[in-house]
Amino acid sequence: MVDSTVSEINVKEIDSILLPGCMDIITIIDGQGLFKFIKQVASEETVIASISSSPFLLAKAGVLKGKKFTVGLTKENMEKLGVFETENYSDELVVQVGNIITARGRGFIRFGIYLGKALNLEFDEKWYQEKF
Template identity: 65%
Template sequence: MNSLGGESGLSCVPDTTIDEINIDEIDSLLFPGCMDIMSLNYEERFFDFIKKVSGNVKIIASISSSPFLLAKAGVLSGKNYTVGMTEEQRDQVGVFEKENYSAELVVQDGNLITARGRGFIRFGICLGKALNLKFDENWYRE
């Protein structure tokens, strides 16, 4: 057990559910990656939520394995993207457009920012700029 009460890692308790969220109050979406992203593969309510909200938000940012969620929801359609999955994994899940994949660490296409996990510093800087946050990007080191 760790100090957070779990076996390992960080625990997170949600403030609300996707059914209770006022979509008009959301200005951006941020999706972290995780080791077991495929456990969400059949959560259609979640993908419906992503589709519904994606048209109303200023920025959608997704890193590591989580661009899978955007692809499955149709948000990556016609967009340049990257993801922390191998070509074999991308082919296996069958939701990614091969022609729009980039091997870059961070890819921004309009209001969509995607990144591979090891690009987390560049991803954070890109997201901060997209949200017009004030920060010293030189403080962060790769």
């Protein structure tokens, strides 16, 4: 159950949004209210953190135009969706451009570190070690 809808949120009262991925991101492809909200938040100095398939929402809202990004979708799916500037795609696990952080799902630890730093939180970056 949600606490509030995007239409109820005052963007001047938030410092960040976190967009998780999901198995079927296409189910919200027509969520115009959501895309309007994302555009509005992006025009503020709000940290936007998006992981897995959810950078699709940023691309659909026009927030990734001209920006380097990563996403947990195949190149074929990105092309099929038609909203990504694939020339700006990066294979990196996490990409940060200004206040926008995108990540592929398996980069969740590094993603959390980037988000914590963007929010100026105090934490031990080595609390969990990635194994390569």
